[in-house]
Amino acid sequence: MADRYEPGNFEAKWRNRWQEADLFRTREVPGAPKFYGLDFFPYPSGAGLSIGHCRNYVPTDVICRMKAMQGFNVLHPMGFDAFGLPAENEAIKRGTHPAEMIERYAARYREQMELIGVSYDWSRSFKSSDPSYYKWTQWIFGLLYNRGLAYRKQVAVNWDPVDNTVLADEEVVGGRAERSGALVEKRFIPQWMFKITEYAQRLIDDLDLVDWPEGIKNQQRNWIGRSEGVQFTMKVDDSKAEFDVFTTRIDTIFGMTFCVLSPEHPAVASLPVSEEDRARIAEYQAEAKLLSDIDRTSTTRQKTGVFTGARAINPANGERVPIWLADYVLATYGTGAIMAVPGHDERDFEFAEKFGIPVIAVIAETAELETPELPFVSKDGFLINSGEYSGLPVAVAQVSLGEWIEGLDIGTRKIQYKLRDWLVSRQRYWGCPIPIVHTKEGDMELVPVDQLPVELPAVERYEPSGDGTSPLAAIPDFVNVTDSDGRLGRRETDTMSGFACSSWYFLRFCDPENHEQAFNPAKVAEWMPVDCYVGGAEHAVMHLLYARFWTKVLYDAGLISIQEPFQRLQNQGQILGRTPYRSPRENERLGVGEDGILMSYAEAAEHPPEDITWRWSRMSKSKGNVVSPEEAVGEHGADALRLYLLFVAPFSADVEWKTEGISAMSRFLSRIFKLVDTQKPRFEPAWKNLIPFEEPDDVSRKIRRVTHQTVRVCTEDIERFSFNTYASWMMKFVNALNDEIPTGELTVAQTLAVSEAIEALVLLLAPGAPHSADELWESLNMPGFTMNAEWPNFDPELAVEDLVTIAVSVNGKLRDTFQLAVGASDEEHETAALACPKVAPHLEGKTLRKVIVVAGKVVNLVAN
């Protein structure tokens, strides 16, 4: 073995040996604890992995390898999220079939993952587009259908005119398609929906059961958007017409000076209005229809609206208030109608100002105050001008007014959610077919289990039709089927969103070969929940919410015994690449939100440097700033790359990729190789049996102390995802051993302590730099692989320092330090502190008032 890190000489060798030994196959030792470490299901893109992906996979690998060494049964699988628009669109562009293309891309991903030494059990791998997998995706669809959680409905949908398909609300950001960036249009098309709204409350409540970043939990809570309020009926004056409103501020009901219906509200048609009014209303409704969603929700836009001519009666005081139509009231939230209280709501205030509607105050900071500055939107206040409710604090009035409304039987207290049902159907080819047959009568039948999977037909052309139907609709062999009575029926031609496929893959990994069931419940019970789930924060809402929902449905069906799939979640930070931009030329114009024109590195090289702005942005193929694992491994070695990814920053922080740091890791590994090479002749493999019988000396005690301290901290740091400090502590350990190990003849106690230290070093290194660790392990003549060796344990007593440095401060300011034996009494601390030479001048002319002793840490002398 060399005395330096020469990755080209041994890394590939070890990867081959691991493969030959089938080292990563999931162990299922009876009685052993389990650990399920999982990375987000990746879509295998044609660009291959970047080191940004490795930032996700390496840390998970480190924790899984440590758990394996600690004797856990570790499940660490990997598969591919193969269905969906990215694959289909790229296949169309390249003129290949997505299945064949995905196969290639997935194989490349696997090679890259293997190149960096990630310990996946590939025997469990699958793609979501494998019929043996999506058979069961269809089966779960059936389960939802039978439980009344999947339904078809004619709805106004978000239509993506670029991808030619519908999108779920979650996939629309600021009126644009998240994926394609196209402006989303409204269309009315029958769609398959999942009733996720039925689970809204549980999806909020059970966030308390999981160990996730607070930010992600909050994003989910916000997305679900629970609000408590009162829904009540407003009667229209002079008419039988009525409509419901929902408000979270029932306490402000006496301040209602108008009502607003959304332009699409069905009650509009039955309002008692004149012909003239009717014409005005129709005109406004037509205008509203023309507006796109982003125009309509633009925050800079002035409010618009029209008076209907009708009035409604405020049930609280009998006042007749005008009914307006305005598009700032959304048809899709609550009841699509509101009571407007301009005194205490900014939107209503803006509207009232514009249209000259009265604004009155009904809440104030104190019960005595007559007129607060309006709009006064705080809930911290008291009711005024509110009849018998005047004087009550807001919170109290909300309860009593709610009860009063309920007593009158015109409304109820209600909980409202922003969350809408999950739109799951897609009018595209490359997805999991929805296993439904439409009968002649227009009924729907589920395809029986024994006829699953409904396989995607192999076709030549699968471009979207653009007319709102799936390309599958044009394939007679697929569409024409017989129903359960043997009559001609029509197969459902929509496919499922990719998010459906990724909503249960973590269950399939527990039992991937099962041909009889989606999974054996006993096996799922054995492995689930995922103990550590690692991936990017960009899936905070969609994937995690959907997967939680499916898990709860399967729980309700009695198929699994856990309600939350992912016990602990960690989000890695992004790796940013240096990206050149230049200012636009005369005939060029910048897109919205861009402040430069993207360049390639080649372009940048021959461009005047003063015209280039370098910016850090997420590595992506389109930006041309990707560093591949092949490049990094080729130049520095897999272990150096792995360690650098761990060391460079805290796991969740973004990283600006610079190559200088990586060579520091090669140097570090070389120092380890050198240290092990030097100590090898002294290494006593049986140190563990001999060491209890040897009388320790100062040097051996020191070596053992730093060994046990390092073992403790590294173990804790890996456990708490503090990989950067795990790496730091190994560096410190190497520095300490280089300092402490004597160069001459060693005593027996020292030999044993050194052997223990060297063994611990190699084993602690193993999760982070497994190739090097195995190379070193072998050079020490130790048998097998480090991954099968036992993770070092630490003895707290050996880790304890015997001498500690105590800080002495006077009035909180550090003045001196001194050494003291561990366990010294408070008096000893005090005496030693007062004896410190630098302390006396600061006490001069003062009276010592108090002495604070924190044993082993600090002595603070308080004097004045």
Next chain:
RNA sequence: GCCGGGGUGGCGGAAUGGUAGACGCGGCGGUCUCAAAAACCGUUGAUGAAAAUCGUGCGGGUUCGAGUCCCGCCCCCGGCACCA
């Protein structure tokens, strides 16, 4: 606007209310070399000759003691955004 997460040397970052800056990068000085690279040793928050003083975005507070806790701001990143 609302909800999260941040703000610490030249840089990445470390620090259960108890010696701020661990570990690493970079810099500086040295050893080795004809020289360079590599490797190794020393040094490196600021001001100061030193003693010392100052120092974790800003302003207050709690405490014997605050990067850490509390209150009020500023800035950066991410998410949501007319949700009644």
